[in-house]
């Protein structure tokens with residue numbers, strides 16, 4: 336088990352965060368939006384228990400891309416690191432990009448979402464995880 340709080344941050348260090356309770360679950364998102372903003376074929380992300388994430392540094396630095404029809408995408412404008420997603424309906428609902436953690440976040444991806452739009456240039460690994468055509472419901 337990891338020790339709490341979990342710690343993490345962006346590439347340049349302008350944004351640092353802590354999570355003081357275990358993460359709820361994790362998944363891969365293969366949607367086009369995640370591919371564009373992370374530069375990868377899929378975004379690995381962990382869902383937090385509402386209220387467990389605290390920005391230690393850079394609260395005034397973090398910027399957000401807010402699509403009208405989906406979760407806000409929070410990032411560091413200094414280095415471009417993708418950091419969090421936030422529900423536009425309930426802002427306490429957030430995910431953290433798993434690569435932003437310093438150490439073991441204690442959860443592993445348990446499903447793959449938006450596989451209908453998966454990148455053509457990287458086959459989806461045959462890892463036995465449930466695959467969903469669309470998003471989480």
Ligand SMILES: [Zn+2]
Nearest residue numbers: 345347411414
């Ligand atoms: Zn940064």
Ligand SMILES: [Zn+2]
Nearest residue numbers: 364365366369
């Ligand atoms: Zn996505």
